[in-house]
Structures are given as C-alpha cells and as structure tokens.
Amino acid sequence: MVIPVKLTVTGGKGGTGKSTVATNLAWVLAEKYKVVLVDADVECPNDHILLSAELGEEEDVTLFKPKFDYKKCTACGLCIEKCEENALVKFKEGYPFLMPTLCSGCRTCQLVCPEEGAILDDYRLVGHTYRARISENLELITGLLEEGEERSYPTVLAARRRAMRIPADIHLFDTMPGTGNHVAAAIEDSKVVIAVSEPTPLGEHDLEMILKLLKRLGLRAWIVINRSDLGSTEEHRRIADRYGAEIIAEIPMSDDILRSYVSGEPAVKMFPGGEAAKIFREIARRVEEVM
Ligand code: SF4
Numbered sequence: 385m386v387i388p389v390k391l392t393v394t395g396g397k398g399g400t401g402k403s404t405v406a407t408n409l410a411w412v413l414a415e416k417y418k419v420v421l422v423d424a425d426v427e428c429p430n431d432h433i434l435l436s437a438e439l440g441e442e443e444d445v446t447l448f449k450p451k452f453d454y455k456k457c458t459a460c461g462l463c464i465e466k467c468e469e470n471a472l473v474k475f476k477e478g479y480p481f482l483m484p485t486l487c488s489g490c491r492t493c494q495l496v497c498p499e500e501g502a503i504l505d506d507y508r509l510v511g512h513t514y515r516a517r518i519s520e521n522l523e524l525i526t527g528l529l530e531e532g533e534e535r536s537y538p539t540v541l542a543a544r545r546r547a548m549r550i551p552a553d554i555h556l557f558d559t560m561p562g563t564g565n566h567v568a569a570a571i572e573d574s575k576v577v578i579a580v581s582e583p584t585p586l587g588e589h590d591l592e593m594i595l596k597l598l599k600r601l602g603l604r605a606w607i608v609i610n611r612s613d614l615g616s617t618e619e620h621r622r623i624a625d626r627y628g629a630e631i632i633a634e635i636p637m638s639d640d641i642l643r644s645y646v647s648g649e650p651a652v653k654m655f656p657g658g659e660a661a662k663i664f665r666e667i668a669r670r671v672e673e674v675m
C-alpha cells in the first residue's frame with residue numbers, strides 16, 4: 385500500500401529550472417503512481433506550458449473586503465485605527481474609506497466595529513485556480529494571480545487546498561521563487577523539499593536562504609544542481625554540509641532539456657533514453673525511497 389506523500393520543488397529565483405525538474409519528476413512518477421502536480425508559482429505558472437496542456441477547469445479565488453454601510457457607521461474611527469495593513473483611510477467627516485489592494489481580508493475591522501451591520505461582507509477577486517488532466521495518472525492544479533494583484537498567498541493557499549482535495553499517492557508542489565510566506569504555504573508538511581539551484585554566486589546565496597528556511601521549518605532538504613557545468617559546485621557542497629542537506633543530482637546543460645523545453649514536452653517523454661531522462665529517473669527513485 386502506498387502512503388500518500390507531499391513533495392516540493394523550490395528554487396531561489398525564476399529560471400533556475402525548478403519547473404523543468406517538477407514536470408519531469410511528475411511525469412516519471414506518474415508512470416507508477418497517481419500524481420497531482422501543483423503549480424504554485426502563481427505569478428508566473430508555466431508547468432502547463434512545459435506539459436503542452438490547457439489550464440483547465442477554472443475556479444475563482446476571492447478575498448473578504450469590508451463594505452461600509454454609512455447609514456449605520458458613526459465614524460468612530462476604530463476600524464481605521466486597528467487595521468494593521470493601513471488599508472483604511474479617513475475621508476470626509478471621519479468615515480472610513482477602503483484602499484482595496486492593501487486589504488488582507490483579515491476581518492479585524494468587522495470584528496472591532498461596535499455598530500452592528502456597519503461593515504458588511506464583500507469580496508474581491510485575487511486569482512484563479514485551474515484543474516487539468518495531463519495523463520491517466522497525472523493531474524495538474526495551477527494557481528494564477530489576478531493581474532495587478534500583489535497578494536499571492538491566498539491564491540497559493542487556494543491551489544494547495546484544491547490539490548489536496550484530490551486523492552493521490554503524490555502531491556508534488558512547484559513553488560514561487562524566493563523564501564516568502566507564499567513559499568512557506570506551499571512547502572509546509574512536505575516529506576522532502578528539493579531545492580533547485582545553479583552554480584553561480586546568486587545561486588549560492590539563494591540556496592543558503594532556502595536551506596535556512598527549511599531548517600527553521602524542520603523539513604528534509606535535497607539539492608538538485610541545475611546547469612552544473614556552468615561553474616564550480618564547491619560552494620554548494622559547503623552550504624549543503626552546513627545545513628545537513630544532500631545533493632541528490634547534478635544536471636549538466638543539456639540539448640535534450642533545451643529541445644524538450646521548446647517543444648513543451650518533458651525530456652523524459654521526448655528523449656526517454658537520454659542522459660537527462662536518466663537523471664530525472666534517479667531523482668524519482670530517491671523519492672520512492674522516502675514513500
Ligand atoms: S479586512 Fe483587515 S486589512 Fe482589510 S480593511 Fe479590514 S482590517 Fe484592514
């Protein structure tokens with residue numbers, strides 16, 4: 385019997401190869417297991433492009449926003465004072481006015497308001513999630529932030545919830561770059577987190593930030609060095625040692641990956657006997673060991 389696991393692929397900045405690793409790994413694992421791949425890189429999701437898939441069935445992601453009934457509001461100013469996001473400003477005669485993009489939807493204003501019915505429920509659209517079937521064993525959930533929206537966290541959370549409602553052997557998350565709370569929302573509860581990095585000074589810096597976060601969260605960390613022949617990997621080894629992380633694979637620059645990227649097919653599908661496919665299969669084998 386397979387015990388369901390959650391895995392995450394993350395990386396310091398866009399373009400490190402995180403989505404390439406996630407899509408190839410998902411494809412290999414789906415040969416044996418039921419896999420839900422979750423593209424939680426909500427500002428710029430591209431797993432569907434790398435899998436030549438449509439985004440699929442859409443659901444809205446909305447966030448609470450206060451709607452003021454000025455007939456009931458006494459302009460006491462308490463909601464303005466208590467709003468930690470400074471999303472409420474005083475306008476004429478001291479009545480509150482909402483700056484919607486600053487509002488986190490926390491409802492504090494509604495909770496502290498002494499006048500019943502002065503703050504009503506309203507909602508704003510902050511993003512969408514999508515569900516698409518890629519193959520018999522592989523489904524893709526994508527989170528996509530609404531244009532101009534700055535709060536990515538609710539859409540990441542919505543993608544996570546939608547994905548986790550689908551029964552599967554493996555939920556494989558592909559996060560946003562960086563180490564913000566939007567990344568923490570995706571990696572939480574992961575059996576293992578795969579940090580994809582490049583042997584460059586920026587790659588070293590980003591890797592250290594990610595490993596610090598994973599250590600703080602008590603999560604097991606693996607490292608995949610992408611474009612490993614781009615420079616020396618010595619510093620990556622030192623950082624890995626410092627944080628008790630394991631380098632499980634090195635992927636040199638590869639024509640297979642480049643051509644598969646351009647064609648929108650995973651390298652493991654397009655060049656099943658190639659060197660890149662062998663590396664992705666080895667990563668999948670390591671994943672199976674922790675299942
Ligand atoms: S919901 Fe929270 S962030 Fe939005 S206006 Fe009310 S207190 Fe401020």
Ligand code: SF4
Nearest residue numbers: 457458460461463497
């Ligand atoms: S707390 Fe309520 S009554 Fe006071 S200003 Fe805000 S909405 Fe009006």
